[in-house]
Amino acid sequence: MAGQIIIGGLAAGSLYALAALGLILIFKTSDIVNFAQGEMAMLITFISFTFLTVTKLPYFVSFLLSLVIAFIFGMAVERIFMRPVQKAPILNQIILTFGLYMVFRGVAGIIWGYTPVGFPEALPNKHFNYVGITITINQIFIFVVTTILMLGFYLFFKHTKIGLAMRASSQNIATAKLMGIGVSSVFTRTWGISAILGGIAGILIAPVTFLDPNMMGEVGIKAFAAAILGGFTSLPGAIVGGLLIGVFEGLIAGYVSSELKSVFVFALIILVLYVKPTGILGEKITKKV
Amino acid sequence: MRKWLVNSLIMIICLVLAACGGTNSSTTSTKNAKEKSSVKNSQGVTDDxxxxxxxxxxxxxxxxxxxxxxxxxxxxxxxxxxxxxxxxxxxxxxxxxxxxxxxxxxxxxxxxxxxxxxxxxxxxxxxxxxxxxxxxxxxxxxxxxxxxxxxxxxxxxxxxxxxxxxNYDIEARIFSTYANKELKAKSVGIFYQNDDYGIVYRDAAVEELNKLGIKVAAQESYNPTDVDFSAQALSMKKASPDVVFLFASPKPAASFLKEFDKIGGSAERMLTYTSADSTMIDLAGADVMEGVLSTTWVKSLxxxxxxxxxxxxxxxxxxxxxxxxxxxxxxxxxxxxxxxxxxxxxxxxxxxxxxxxxxxxxxxxxxxxxxxxxxxxSDYRYGQTSVKISQFKGGELVDISDVIKYEP
Structure with a gap:
């Protein structure tokens, strides 16, 4: 029983981690918490669903096509909505993303309706049984995809010039500009990339939560919690945070009671932040003068 | 300053008067309605x-x-x-x-x-x-x-x-009776939504099952916003009841049934009519839904x-x-x-x-x-307590019994 709960928890946790990656990416470059991240993911999942059902494209073709659209969509959101308020206080920008969250949800409801629909899984639905523990190919797939994406972006930030430019932009826009970094285009691209990450997350999460305009509601909150638990600036932290939350939730639901699982999860987060305010893998924020 | 004070005083007085006036007028209007009842129609009705x-x-x-x-x-x-x-x-x-x-x-x-x-x-x-x-x-x-x-x-x-x-209470009793008579169940597991809606069902089912001498093997709950139901499916499988009652809204019910199926859970499953709709096929798939029982109170197409x-x-x-x-x-x-x-x-x-x-x-x-x-x-307001037992078969919900009338 415990083994199966842990596997189930890891599976749920990878979903949270996957959804958290896009949040962290934007936060790392622009200090903005993008509340609309989950709803952008949902919109892209709907677009992918439209490719699948209306134009009857194969799964991976519609997957890739919708990611291309995601990139353009993410950049457009930055250009149209975020750019004009770039110089405004961070809080105003965050509130704007909250507004986008409501707009996207409403728009999706108008276009696709609110009745939930099933979404196909990435790989054929097969599962293995090993010493009484069941695990599906898709659970492994989600975990692998999340890890690869995390590692990829981790290395990208550490070792590429663009990564460096992104980090620099987050530190100080004016200085970064003086160093010859096109800060605006860095921001635009970051939004494009995190929309892609959101799209991947949405498409992989939809078979579990089903597809409707509210699909990212609960996952979005847990992703946010995962990001905070891991330290909001750390990509590996998102995975650690996500998996921890998933497993802890499962154990509480299995051995204590399922009503209390969210309560315990957030109690755990408070405890961790009390001991280590920057989160498990978060870097200490120091302002150099 | 004094002007401001006077103004606000006037406003307060106005408000108080308006509030009193409100109650007065509403009492007169109910009185009027009573008087009118013999001659005039109630609100919302015009000649056309x-x-x-x-x-x-x-x-x-x-x-x-x-x-x-x-x-x-x-x-x-x-x-x-x-x-x-x-x-x-x-x-x-x-x-x-x-x-x-x-x-x-x-x-x-x-x-x-x-x-x-x-x-x-x-x-x-x-x-x-x-x-x-x-x-x-x-x-x-x-x-x-x-x-x-x-x-x-x-x-x-x-x-x-x-x-x-x-009525939810009645449906839970119809489920229990059906599990007893037709499915010959010795034990039943309950998966329910942890709020007013699910608890009404659970309580009625537990009461009726106890009356019938059927063991309640497991009671697994979830919160309306949950997305992961693997723990509940697992506990349910471990309890291995003959029949599982699902008192849940469509998304959680579909997720639970998928999960239960995946880990090899086997039992007769009965899903409340509030969720038993063609959407379930979209969500959980026809394979998983095959054989799931429910009740319907509206006529079939x-x-x-x-x-x-x-x-x-x-x-x-x-x-x-x-x-x-x-x-x-x-x-x-x-x-x-x-x-x-x-x-x-x-x-x-x-x-x-x-x-x-x-x-x-x-x-x-x-x-x-x-x-x-x-x-x-004047004292019976259920509207109806007549249902047919229905079942998901080949991707469709079909009626499998005649009308059963439950006397509350």
Whole structure:
């Protein structure tokens, strides 16, 4: 029983981690918490669903096509909505993303309706049984995809010039500009990339939560919690945070009671932040003068 | 400074006066209504129109129920096209309460006091309906077909409340009886939503199962917003009951059944009618849903020759072409509207609340709607307790029994 709960928890946790990656990416470059991240993911999942059902494209073709659209969509959101308020206080920008969250949800409801629909899984639905523990190919797939994406972006930030430019932009826009970094285009691209990450997350999460305009509601909150638990600036932290939350939730639901699982999860987060305010893998924020 | 003080004092006095005036006028208006009842119609009725209202969530987490309002409108379109009710056209107003009880209260007040509707039809949400019940009871406005099967609206009977869909408590007992008689169950596991709705079901099932001497092997709950049900499925499998009762909304029920199937759980499964709809096939897949049992209280579309079915399919395909008319939810909504209109028809030209309520109580085993045997008396307000057992077979929900009438 415990083994199966842990596997189930890891599976749920990878979903949270996957959804958290896009949040962290934007936060790392622009200090903005993008509340609309989950709803952008949902919109892209709907677009992918439209490719699948209306134009009857194969799964991976519609997957890739919708990611291309995601990139353009993410950049457009930055250009149209975020750019004009770039110089405004961070809080105003965050509130704007909250507004986008409501707009996207409403728009999706108008276009696709609110009745939930099933979404196909990435790989054929097969599962293995090993010493009484069941695990599906898709659970492994989600975990692998999340890890690869995390590692990829981790290395990208550490070792590429663009990564460096992104980090620099987050530190100080004016200085970064003086160093010859096109800060605006860095921001635009970051939004494009995190929309892609959101799209991947949405498409992989939809078979579990089903597809409707509210699909990212609960996952979005847990992703946010995962990001905070891991330290909001750390990509590996998102995975650690996500998996921890998933497993802890499962154990509480299995051995204590399922009503209390969210309560315990957030109690755990408070405890961790009390001991280590920057989160498990978060870097200490120091302002150099 | 003094001017400001004087101004605010005047304002306070005005407010107090307005408040007193408000209560005064409302008492006179009820008095008037009583006097008028012998001569004049109640609010919302003119020479050529009857105004009906209700709230449904059209945005927010439960926005899928917004479809109910479209179905009511569609039925009214049909009635109006046929000449209306005794020459009066029906007009329907829906207010979006976003599935938040606080907004429901405002919506109910708006409908009664500003829009001045004649009756309230098919309003969603157990908690939401409960929140406004004292207010609507005090006003005395007819509330027809509350879209909830909670006992709060029928037990004890309330003068202006007419329920219609199967009572939750009763369905849980029908499940238990069926598990005992037909499925020969020795043990039952319960998967339920941890709120008013699920707990009513759970309590009734546990009570009935104990009476029948059937063991309750597991009680697994979840919160409405949960997305992962692997722990519950696992505990259920471990308890290995003969039958699993699912008192859950569509998404959690579908997720749980998928998970239960994946880890090799095997049991007869019975799913509450509030979720047993064609959407379940979309969500969980036909394989997983194969064999799942439920009850239905609305007539099946299979009976194509039935004029009631024909008029339903024709009108819905015309007004709401995007939706599959086979949806149980839509058929239910159609039945709600039919029962209301029947009451209006029977009221003739005497459209007072008093008379409408009296006429509704003349419905006895009325079979003219999509529901079976609709009945109301002054102390029986369930509407109906007649269901058929249904089962998911080959990607469809089909009726597998005759009408079973449960006597509460």
């Amino acid at each position: 129109e009857i105004l009906i209202g209700g709230w449904v969530p059209q945005s927010g987490p439960a926005a899928q129920w917004g479809i109910l309002a479209e179905v009511y409108q569609s039925y009214f379109n049909k009635v109006n096209a046929d000449g209306g009710v005794n020459g009066r056209k029906l007009k329907y107003i829906a207010i979006d309460d976003e599935y938040q009880p606080s907004k429901t209260v405002a919506a109910a007040k708006k409908l009664v006091e500003q829009e001045k509707v004649f009756a309230i039809l098919g309003t969603t949400g157990t908690a939401h309906n409960k929140a406004v019940k004292p207010y609507l009871t005090q006003k005395g406005i007819p509330v027809v077909a509350v879209a909830s099967g909670d006992s709060a609206f029928v037990k004890p009977a309330v003068k202006n409340y007419f329920a219609l869909q199967t 299979k009976d194509k020759d039935n004029p009631l079915i024909k008029e339903y399919v024709d009108q819905i395909s015309k007004d709401i072409p995007k939706q599959d008319p086979n949806s149980v939810f839509m058929r239910s909504a159609w039945a709600y509207a039919q029962v209301l209109v029947e009451g209006l028809k029977r009221s003739g030209d005497n459209l007072t609340w008093e008379n409408f309520i009296k006429q509704m109580e003349t419905l006895k085993d009325w079979d003219g709607s999509l529901a079976y045997n609709v009945t109301y008396t």
